[in-house]
Amino acid sequence: xxxxxxxxSTLSVQEGDSAVxxxxxxxxASNYFPWxxxxxxxxxxxxxxxxxxVGEKKDQxxxxxxxxxxxxxxxxxxxxxxxxxxxxxxxxxxSGGYQKVTFGIGTKLQVIP
Amino acid sequence: xxxVAQSPRYKIIEKRxxxxxxxxxxxxxxxxxxxxxxLGQGPKLLIQFQNNGVVDDSQLPKDRFSAExxxxxxxxxxxxxxxxxxxxxxxxxxxxxxxxxxxxxxSGTRLTVV
Numbered sequence: 107x108x109x110x111x112x113x114x115s116t117l118s119v120q121e122g123d124s125a126v127x128x129x130x131x132x133x134x135a136s137n138y139f140p141w142x143x144x145x146x147x148x149x150x151x152x153x154x155x156x157x158x159x160v161g162e163k164k165d166q167x168x169x170x171x172x173x174x175x176x177x178x179x180x181x182x183x184x185x186x187x188x189x190x191x192x193x194x195x196x197x198x199x200x201s202g203g204y205q206k207v208t209f210g211i212g213t214k215l216q217v218i219p
Numbered sequence: 220x221x222x223v224a225q226s227p228r229y230k231i232i233e234k235r236x237x238x239x240x241x242x243x244x245x246x247x248x249x250x251x252x253x254x255x256x257x258l259g260q261g262p263k264l265l266i267q268f269q270n271n272g273v274v275d276d277s278q279l280p281k282d283r284f285s286a287e288x289x290x291x292x293x294x295x296x297x298x299x300x301x302x303x304x305x306x307x308x309x310x311x312x313x314x315x316x317x318x319x320x321x322x323x324x325x326s327g328t329r330l331t332v333v
Contacts, residue, residue, distance in 0.1 A: 151324065
């Protein structure tokens with residue numbers, strides 16, 4: 107089955123700096139890569155996703171890049187703000203219906219004001 | 220639109236007791252998932268429903284866990300008997316269709332087994 111590795115496990119940045127979280131996946135058939143943000147006491151919330159036919163996707167301060175050859179994908183947050191502090195999960199899923207989404211272990215991001 | 224509703228928010232039980240969690244997905248969402256999230260880890264899929272049929276329960280410990288989805292809408296997840304290692308947050312999620320689309324998660328039920 108799919109295995110998703112995520113690092114770092116914790117990340118502290120100064121407000122205004124950028125944050126990068128990296129993930130690797132094992133199944134070359136995976137073609138959908140969502141990112142979730144989980145705030146304390148809440149369920150994960152989808153913040154951005156990318157499909158294998160795209161190398162990069164951006165949404166305001168958040169961007170995701172995908173390198174299918176290396177089986178790497180990354181989340182980039184620019185101009186970080188205190189409200190970005192949360193746990194971020196990467197995930198990977200295969201094609202077709204009923205495909206299971208496998209999550210990484212999570213990265214706890216702390217933005218220091 | 221209303222989100223995914225889960226209850227209770229918190230539950231503390233003794234080992235070997237039974238417990239049940241309830242989930243009401245977003246209206247019209249055909250696919251429903253139950254995930255287990257142990258502290259410090261990512262969510263792990265327990266069971267996936269498409270309408271009221273099970274499409275993946277390969278990681279559900281069937282000797283103690285059971286789940287059903289009534290009339291393709293609400294779902295319940297039951298643990299009987301509970302073990303200490305079942306302490307976790309149980310998350311319910313739903314999506315409009317199965318496949319590669321983002322889920323909407325509920326806030327979860329935090330279970331503590333003592």
